[in-house]
Amino acid sequence: MSLMRLAYASEATFEAKPVEKGVEPHVARILMTSRKNNAKDQLVGGLYYGNDRFFQYLEGEEDAVRRTYDRILKDDRHRNIVTLIEEPLKSRTFSNWSMKYVPLSRDVRAFLDDQGLESFDPAAFTSEQCEKMIELVRNSSQEQNLSTRDDPKSVGDAPQVLSSGMKTGLIVAGVVLVGALVIGGTML
Ligand code: FAD
Numbered sequence: 001m002s003l004m005r006l007a008y009a010s011e012a013t014f015e016a017k018p019v020e021k022g023v024e025p026h027v028a029r030i031l032m033t034s035r036k037n038n039a040k041d042q043l044v045g046g047l048y049y050g051n052d053r054f055f056q057y058l059e060g061e062e063d064a065v066r067r068t069y070d071r072i073l074k075d076d077r078h079r080n081i082v083t084l085i086e087e088p089l090k091s092r093t094f095s096n097w098s099m100k101y102v103p104l105s106r107d108v109r110a111f112l113d114d115q116g117l118e119s120f121d122p123a124a125f126t127s128e129q130c131e132k133m134i135e136l137v138r139n140s141s142q143e144q145n146l147s148t149r150d151d152p153k154s155v156g157d158a159p160q161v162l163s164s165g166m167k168t169g170l171i172v173a174g175v176v177l178v179g180a181l182v183i184g185g186t187m188l
Pocket of ligand 1: 010029030033034035037038047071072073074075076077099
């Protein structure tokens with residue numbers, strides 16, 4: 001039995017919807033199916049979605065990788081699929097991930113900046129950029145912090161701790177408190 005690895009780039013055909021639980025709904029469905037199937041086939045790898053583009057890396061038994069890729073190629077949720085890497089692999093390099101998901105992250109932004117790339121367009125990656133992207137997916141620890149917002153300004157933003165409703169409530173409470181103190185002070 002031989003191992004292989006595969007990476008490809010593609011363009012999403014769907015219009016990105018607002019995120020649900022941190023992930024774009026189409027991507028969430030793809031991830032659910034991928035994790036179920038890949039775990040059964042002992043495939044590991046990662047998926048990156050940003051700028052309406054996908055970058056996916058897969059490794060595992062050659063038969064399983066090829067069968068999965070055949071299904072992926074026929075999927076109408078993406079188009080213009082470009083195979084970037086398709087080669088034998090000596091040993092697995094990912095552990096425990098049937099399909100790791102990497103959201104647009106500070107890491108990816110730093111990678112694009114470092115490479116002088118304005119936007120995420122994996123189909124145009126050099127092989128060196130491909131390896132760097134795989135490394136980034138492998139080392140990413142963003143899984144618990146899913147976000148598919150593709151707004152550069154949102155990357156690394158501090159979390160919105162207070163909603164605007166809560167802010168208004170706090171201001172009103174502050175005004176009432178100050179008023180009470182003033183009235184209390186004049187009565188003394
Ligand atoms: P099914 O039972 O046929 O479908 C599973 C779910 O996906 C269902 O909820 C179904 O409604 C939905 N679905 C399937 N096709 C479509 C469609 N065209 N439009 C809308 N919803 C649809 N599959 C993997 O097994 N492993 C992967 O790593 C993987 N990576 C993917 C990466 C990308 C970028 C894309 C677009 C797809 C990927 N897929 C992957 C999905 C793959 O293309 C097949 O849809 C899937 O493998 C079919 O598996 P199934 O027969 O178990 O699912």
